Amino acid sequence: MRQSKLFTRARREAPADEMARNAQLLIRAGYVHKEMAGVYSYLPLGLRVIEKIKAIVREEMDALGGQEIIMSTLQRKEVWEQTDRWSDEKVDVWFKAKLAAGGEVGFGWSHEEPITDMMTQFISSYRDLPAYVYQFQTKLRNELRAKSGIMRGREFVMKDMYSYTLDEAAHKAFYDSAIAAYLRVFERTGVGDQTFLTFASGGAFTEFSHEFQTLSDAGEDTVYLHREKKLAVNDEVLRDDVLAKLGMKRDELEEVKAVEVGNIFDFGGVKSQQLGLMYKNAAGESVPVHLGSYGIGITRLMGVIVETTADDKGLIWPAAVAPFFVHLVSLGKGSDEITKTAEGVYAELVEVGVEVLYDDRDMSAGQKFAESDLIGIPSRIIVGKDAATTGTFEVVERASGKVEKLSREALLARFSHA
């Protein structure tokens, strides 16, 4: 894409009321627009990052046998009353409104209840199990505070998956494969090394639930990390009996700040029973379906990636989630030789399928490089005088700052195999 056509542009300053580093950088680089505290719109560059993250998550969920759907945002009061989660005392983040036609609706802050209610239409026999269903949904939460940028919004995108299985054993097998899939997601999106499976409370339903916590000073959570085991516990379960069970000693744990990028939960049969999701087993008995739920905060993950990778100059995207793979920066003006060379390389890269942001604007080299650093595309190709005369291109890796000089042939070979 030609940067001269992109309607966004880099800004020197983020809005004064924006306290979170992730949102400050994303706003300055033109990825997001702040609508109000905790509410952001996603501009072309930002939407591309979201779609890259979603594509990775979708691949992993599909590989688990997940089937993608999209539930409604508007939700029925009656469904949530069945599990006693309609009242504002029980759930303090509801947005609700009166229907013009009478009655009240809720705006989806979660979808466990509506999805499970819907599944009563499709599951009645053991022959209908298992079923794994997921969606990418915009969740709305009436949070009192929202000061972590896109890491905790009043509006955010979440992937939520639900597993409907026969029994504990079938659930456990799927749950374990979901853990493996989640770890792959975080690995592929570039935060694998800093993300740890974390034991948390299972509430009324089961002994443990699990979180995926990414180490970050910007995190709102504190977890206790056993680096060697690559496991953590949160403060709900920081007890000697739990540590003994997990084979950990208190003095082996580090207290660290972290962001919860995913969580998985075993509801057993409780919620299904409340919502009437029962099936007839082989003996003809009516049994509640075993429910598991599996969330990944998509926009939160984007914020976490920013927090863990960015440097003083700006964003640094891991290649798999970058909006573009190459930032082609022309230092030419008008129709000179440099511009002609840049146009030719741009056409060739696009031809072989490389995603290129092409800075074809008439602007100083210093300003272009500063913006390019801020935008954070993995590789920058500089087309300057050398490129036009001797055919040598400078390639700068954003993360390391490493500079290489490549011929046009070497350049195309490098990026067409990426």
Next chain:
Amino acid sequence: MRQSKLFTRARREAPADEMARNAQLLIRAGYVHKEMAGVYSYLPLGLRVIEKIKAIVREEMDALGGQEIIMSTLQRKEVWEQTDRWSDEKVDVWFKAKLAAGGEVGFGWSHEEPITDMMTQFISSYRDLPAYVYQFQTKLRNELRAKSGIMRGREFVMKDMYSYTLDEAAHKAFYDSAIAAYLRVFERTGVGDQTFLTFASGGAFTEFSHEFQTLSDAGEDTVYLHREKKLAVNDEVLRDDVLAKLGMKRDELEEVKAVEVGNIFDFGGVKSQQLGLMYKNAAGESVPVHLGSYGIGITRLMGVIVETTADDKGLIWPAAVAPFFVHLVSLGKGSDEITKTAEGVYAELVEVGVEVLYDDRDMSAGQKFAESDLIGIPSRIIVGKDAATTGTFEVVERASGKVEKLSREALLARFSHA
């Protein structure tokens, strides 16, 4: 995809309170789930149709130079007050709620105001123009009545695009290219022959706006069609002076029922002025940006396609928007020769990239055919005794009922080129 794995299944009956034929069929075939009146969730088959429609629309919008973004659902009161559209007297479909942190938010029923407000961040000079921005957004509208299925929901997906141009002339050129792109969208999604550019009132802003109206008895609109000119007018502009201007005579018009699948609108500089979206022209004067808006109801279009194509047996999808291209129906049971043949053909079709729904379930032929008719995939390949013994496959075209007998080679050749 194996139908045995699909968690949805065909139902004999739609919910008793569902009056619209499009929703009745889509619910019975397992494409959508009714959450409440005017609110539907989209199941795997339904989501595939939506994504196909979106892909076509996205291609056409990108070709116009459109840049995709996604705005927030939560909207600021202050923005809508600037154009005097916050009060329920002015806009009667608002959903609003109180913020826990204080103040009120609106839920996006439209995005003209927030997008235009946002563009003040990016447009200040004539050098920043033009900009064309679009999104696929879930709109929420507090409709008093909702009885047209997915054709008029309280929650629905819309593609809305906004053009920001220098002046009337630049606007007009883009507006005309948008009309052409819209007509291509309706052609490609299979309702081109029944969809007509329709003159409507331009309100306070301009002489005319334009609608795209698809003829359907299920339509809530009445328009007056000049078949020969392939143009219509709606009742707002059914006046002799307008007809004279368009070169039409009253007695050449047919009164027909129709559904508005798209609309385009010229706001001139009015809304930009209200929202402070001004630019400095070459002479240094501050001038309001010329705004156009361009909508296509994505889920409505899906409903209209159903209304215009379905027959007594069920849905009939145009190939370009069908959830799958081929419905492979095996009449085999267990591991017999028929099953082996079907499995082989399934693997081969998937290998060459054909989108196949494979009915591998153990069920009577009659039931499978009835469900296949209901689901409405363009081509059905039947794998029965003949296929296993003589290698002859029956291929049935869903729309026409036309039956062909093809060898395995001919079969693969046919569909791998589709």
